[in-house]
Amino acid sequence: MHTFLCSAILFDLDGVLVDSTGAVAGWWRLWAGEHNIDPDQVVKVMHGRPTMEVVRLMAPHLDAEAETKRIEDRASGNEGVFVMPGAAELLTSLPPERWAVVTSGNRRSATARLQFAGLPLPRVLVGADDVSKGKPAPEPYLKGAEGLGVNPTECLVIEDAPAGIHSAHAGGMKVIALTTTFPAELLAADAVAGALREIRVSVLDGKLQVEV
Numbered sequence: 001m002h003t004f005l006c007s008a009i010l011f012d013l014d015g016v017l018v019d020s021t022g023a024v025a026g027w028w029r030l031w032a033g034e035h036n037i038d039p040d041q042v043v044k045v046m047h048g049r050p051t052m053e054v055v056r057l058m059a060p061h062l063d064a065e066a067e068t069k070r071i072e073d074r075a076s077g078n079e080g081v082f083v084m085p086g087a088a089e090l091l092t093s094l095p096p097e098r099w100a101v102v103t104s105g106n107r108r109s110a111t112a113r114l115q116f117a118g119l120p121l122p123r124v125l126v127g128a129d130d131v132s133k134g135k136p137a138p139e140p141y142l143k144g145a146e147g148l149g150v151n152p153t154e155c156l157v158i159e160d161a162p163a164g165i166h167s168a169h170a171g172g173m174k175v176i177a178l179t180t181t182f183p184a185e186l187l188a189a190d191a192v193a194g195a196l197r198e199i200r201v202s203v204l205d206g207k208l209q210v211e212v
Helices: 021-034 039-046 051-058 064-074 087-092 107-116 139-148 162-170
Strands: 003-006 008-011 099-102 155-159 174-178 191-193 200-204 207-211
Touching: 003 155, 003 174, 008 139, 008 207, 021 039, 021 064, 039 051, 051 064, 099 139, 139 155, 139 162, 155 162, 162 174
Parallel strands: 008 099, 008 155, 155 174, 174 191
Antiparallel strands: 003 207, 200 207
């Protein structure tokens, strides 16, 4: 068992609080087919990265802003999105000023998915449209910590993708990785869990004690 003491928890969204992997992969495969790009390669790099970064990596010859808008407009629906087991219970057990959501998706889609899944909306939500450099750069998680008014080193991140883990570590944060999207051997985190239900949080002397 691993035990962490922190002042706040920063959650990734897709693959952590909601499961939209199948739907998102479908949207990316459709886009890849429209541009004669290998869909398997697109799906391989899409996890944990902002839409525009994936477009620039896979199709540098295209207008990244225009393609990003097309993809995100297509992905604005919630068909194929499900709440992750244990997500509601974990979020509602936390003081609202002690957690945030940091996602590579845009703010509009993130808010819609949280509402669709029946999850509480965070006081602090950082999306791709709130940063200049998305994951794996540290800016998204640093901005989440700043929004909560917490030192980054006192934040614990829950992630499911290598890009997000790298982002959090680059910001000086510890990470619990979920094996909901990638196998454990690809997740260079401080602890690994199979599901949110394996994570227990309690308050100890003003700190959050997280056990996994």
